Amino acid sequence: MDDVDQPKGELVIQTIAMPKDTNRNGDIFGGWLMSQMDLGSGILAAKTSQARVVTVAMKGMSFLHPVRVGDTVACYAWVERIGRTSMTIPVEVWVTRYMTGEQLRVTHGVFTYVAVNDAGKPIPVKRAPT
Helix, strand or coil, rough: CHHHHCCCCCEEEEEEECHHEECCEEEEEHHHHHHHHHHCCCHHHHHHCCEEEEEEEEEEEECCCCCCCCCCEEEEEEECECCCCEEEEEECCCCCCCCCCCCCEEEEEEEEEECCCCCCEECCCCCCCC
């Protein structure tokens, strides 16, 4: 089976695409989808760093298929790199089509987060003991 046939990473967020999130053609807004990706990968970044995190960059987003009302939207993410204060987290979004059950990867992108203290200043990412 091709790598693109299965989600990569861990499930970080799952929701249903609703009518309020559509454009006038009935497709889900790309910005809504990007928000779900940011929420899900932010959960992973916070869990990894054990700290408050902020999104500092997003790159490489490609929309492969539209998301439709009723689709179950699932974001999968993994930590690709940990720097001193930052983390690079790729995210894939898969949908399960409403009624048919077909599963498709609809987009992917890479988010960068920085761990910060309560004052918003960068702090080192905590690392598990080796």
